[in-house]
Amino acid sequence: VSMLEQASGKKAFSVGKPSPVMMRGARKELSLDAKRTVMIGDTMSTDILGGHQLGYYTILVLSGTTHSEDLASYSYRPDTVLNSIADIDVNKIDELLRETTSCSQEESQFFEVA
Template sequence: MNLKNKNEYGFLLDMDGVLYRGKELIEGAHEFINTLLDRDIRFLFLTNNSSPTPKDLKVKLKKYGLEVEERHFYTCAMATVDFLSLNKPESTAYVIGEGGILTALYEAGYGITSNDPDYVIVAEGRTLNYESLEMAQNMILKGAHLIATNLDETCPTEGGYRPGCGALVASLEKATGKKAYSVGKPSPFMMRAARKKLNLKTAQTIMIGDTMETDIKGAVELGFNSILVLSGNTSDLDLIHYPYKPRFVYKNLGGINLNELFDELDRDIRYVDEETE
């Protein structure tokens, strides 16, 4: 097998709509991920779902037949903790959310409190009540900073959809007049942090996703190479509605030939190098 990867490209991959849809693994996903593992190509799965931990996600993908490690995941919950660590270490937070965000905060040593927190963090969860929104509103009005793990307005479920983190954040923004800072895709913070975790340069980074508003928009704004797969939320007919475009479009992961992809990217890099000499 020809193992071309001369410029050491690496991948950031969305999950739902790229690897699987519902309970079904998408065509080509198993072979693509195994090829990355076999060829020791760096990659991270990026998800705007703050509820699962990396261990949860590892177990989930194993059920689809994908054997990966916890180090291969970077969630918006993890990115939120990284954001806090850079901006205000040892701070406190009031959290609307559960699971992954609470675990990430506890493991990083952050205090979770309802007594004058530094931050109000809104994440995914199914235990929201009006009292928690009221408490969060008053904390923000007293000076707590509003942080969103992501701004996805809806979340897919087996029975349809439920309001996403972005819908909850919008209600607090309206009630307080304060704008939230969002950490998840397409935020430059999360996507740049993911690139740095893989020790990749901008030109070496390839984002694969199925959603134009998050995966592709974030990649375009940061100068990453971008691949849209049509196995999820976006069809090829949808592309006319966006002022930005992905670098490549494939039906699914099975349509990506890595050697051909790397060759084309190498040609782009050589062209840029020649133009700047």
């Protein structure tokens, strides 16, 4: 990155997952409504937190750094917890989004689909 900065004379601005700048930009580029956007991740402190902060539906997969026993230590919860990304049933996503958008963020249910 420093070589590019020197060559261009510009300071780099790194944006990557789960940066809110990147997540919001991708959603806007695709013309998606935040309430109909799903963040899938394996880390509570970055992926799921970022999704919550932007109002996205969140799916935690337990194939990464976060394990089910870790969930109690967080003040927020993913909307759905799955063992693996392979367990995501794309046919049920619309149903889950309808269920969670019909209640407020505070009333949002914690779905465990596994």
